[in-house]
Amino acid sequence: MIEGILIGLSTALSLTNILMVMVGCFAGTIIGMLPGLGPMTAIALMIPITYGFDPSTGLILMAGVYYGAVFGGSTSSILLNAPGIPGTVATAFDGYPMAQQGKAGKALAIAAYSSFAGGTISAIFLLVAAPSLSKVSLAFRSPDYFALMILGLTAISAFSSKGQFLKAMMMVVLGLMLATVGQDSLSDITRFTFNNMNLTDGISFVLIVMATFAMSEALTIIFRGKDPNRAAKQISLTELGSIKVNKEETIKMAKTIPRSSILGFLIGVLPGAGATIASFLAYGMERNYVNEEEKQKFGKGSVHGLSAPETANNAACSGSFVPLLTLGIPGSGTTAVMLGALLGFGIQPGPRLYQTNPEIFWSVIMSMYIGMVVLLILNLPLIPYIARILAVPRNYLIPLILFFSVTGIYLMSFNNFDIFLMIGIAVVATFLRLYDFPMPPLILAFVLGGLMEETLRRSLLISDGSPNFLWDRPITLIILLITVTIVGWQIFSTFRKKN
């Protein structure tokens, strides 16, 4: 392991990669700060650029963007009460009241320190857990992988559906349907192309991500432009106050950070959960832990209430890399986008990544930590300046997002069919979003579609077409039972709401 860490460090500490982490953190912070744009959009916009780099550098850039976007989301939560991403909604509960009390600088500093501490602790967990889990996951066979993918898709539907599980499951099926377009990987038979040559290679992953996130996000902002509840608030950002944190506040943070880090990491590891669930759970847990006097301060600018979700959402980001790097199965929409990018580089994440490409495996882990340091050193002093980006009018912002989306697709294919297809999918996605059909399950399903079909193919061929493979192996059975429990719980909670 020490050798691996050294390999990772030497790769991550090269001049180019340090520069990439810095650029990634900075760009991610700016994009994440803009209401409506989150890490998935930020990473999606970076994908075409990363194709010019080697895989380690590309991934390091994306990891930097990921952390930067999460931190940027906190900034808009605290300053505007307009979370850039769902994972920072809980940050606004106490961060925004603190900013209203004239302590915006302090709130941003607490968020930055908590993010750094949460990220650091979880990076250590990742360092220890990932290699051991890689070894365990080598025991996984095709039926187990198939069951695990079903679990991942069910879990992300359960967690991202806001109580509308069926809608999320429909998005899963739609994502899988889109993944079947093009040539079948084994027989080379073309499916669902309707004799259109442009579809023979299937629909590009970047196209789907750009359409369902970057472009539809931009169109949604315009679409809802007249909505008085949703229009981005523009505030004066000249007075942020001091960014110094006093001794009493440091002691409070020191109590909150360890427990929120552990919770955040464990939630992040679970398929489908991620930063949003982690931050809400950490906020709730912290409220139960503190004394009665502190409890009264929750929602009014509590240090515990701000530190807990910030620590947990960053810890969950690191945690979500565990299933991606060890099993090749993304735990969240954002890591699904990263999986797509990895596949674009010709790298198949999974237990063997640790053995076949140790430099990538370790450099991603090490660059996460470097990303945390960069975020703290680079972003904290720059907060007053970065915050001014929130004043960029949407009249300029939206066309620029559309421009980056179209350029990303144009660079890949130099084909206008793909641009038309992207616009079409983006329009459909905009309407689906309007009626709360979630997009992360669609992306995860699209990314996993090919792998899922492959594992199902192998499982059915081994079992000679019998469905016995679903319960022959204990691991498969356990994973499927967990899936059934999640579905059962969703049905139960729906009926409970009804009654």
Added chain:
Amino acid sequence: MRISPTKFISLLFLVLSIFYLYTAYNIQVFAFDENAPFNARTFPIYLGWAGIILSSLKIILPEKVTTEVNHKHLDYKSIIYLIIVSLIYAAVILKIGYFISTSLFLFASYYFLGERRWGLMFILSFPFVAAFMYLLHGLLNIYLRDPFLKYIGVMG
């Protein structure tokens, strides 16, 4: 009878799933693969049935959480303009090249979104795209096809 938008979308999804399933059954597979435990049709057929079952459930079951959208607050005009501009951009990008089409797209988008500061609109379109192209093509060595700039000798 008034059908809710969510149920209407589910109905469209049901139609899509039926069409998908029909197309899946008609996928031509090799003769020796016809009765194999798994062929190119198998996975799509499962997906088609899954889509039909889920969308039917969504249509049949009563809605617990309804999504209300106030159409008065939706800016249809701007979005239609923006989509039309994007479609024109996609249609002409190969013919007139990346630089001109992208710059005009940005300029038109700023205009349709209500911007009228012509100087800023110009800077954030033509020089901005030129700088971006220089970053990609000149510095990062990422190939950017532009027949027009190639024709006038600006790009190699």
